[in-house]
Amino acid sequence: MAQIRELLDQSQEQQTREQLDFLLTAAKAKLDTFVTEINDIYRFPEKQEGIQVVGNRAVASYKEYRADVSQGVDSQISELIDKFFSGTEEGIKNGFVDIIKVGLQTILGNESAGEQEQHFFCIVPNGLVITRMDVKCWRYNYSSTGIIGKVKNAFCFYTSLATVNLKSLTPEEIVFFYQQLIGPDIDKIKEFIEKLKELYGFLKDKSPEEVHAMHLKQVRGLGRLNSDE
Missing domain, CATH: 1.10.287 (Helix Hairpins)
Known part of the structure; x- marks a missing residue:
């Protein structure tokens, strides 16, 4: 699993370099779109509050783009979850990790040409606060390896962590989230x-x-x- 920038730096052929540069630009553009989409959820919570629990604003985030991805991304995101949710019970974190692994297997295991995109989010108690973590992923598969050298696909993901305003939650939701931390x-x-x-x-x-x-x-x-x- 190589980073696109590393492949670009290592490539000697002008045509391959131009194609990799295009791939790099496309991955960065997709990441910028992900950041904007998540920020819009924070910026305009009234559009979502009747549908889902919304975070206030990002307190931590991470983004990355890679090429030739098949496995290993789920473990990397799992490590991020472990760092982001340092105050959360292991069972809760593992439950979110399992959800992400299932979703990532869908997108990483799909060899069909073209692009796939997924968005996961989870609301969990994190120490003294309730937090929301979003994960957005994008993958583009090529129909053959000869299009850009030996590169088979491009992949990028963005994660964002935000605190949740307790005033936006119903009493039932507050009890639901904190009983995960404390027990019934x-x-x-x-x-x-x-x-x-x-x-x-x-x-x-x-x-x-x-x-x-x-x-x-x-x-x-x-x-x-x-x-x-």
């Missing part, structure tokens, strides 16, 4: 939500600068504790 224990869920309300109430009147200063103070305090050890 009413008292524990109530206690957890009460603590969240207390935290949000504390942060409500704080400016971004004050919150940032509090974070720095905490980080420096942890640094001193680690140095004392």
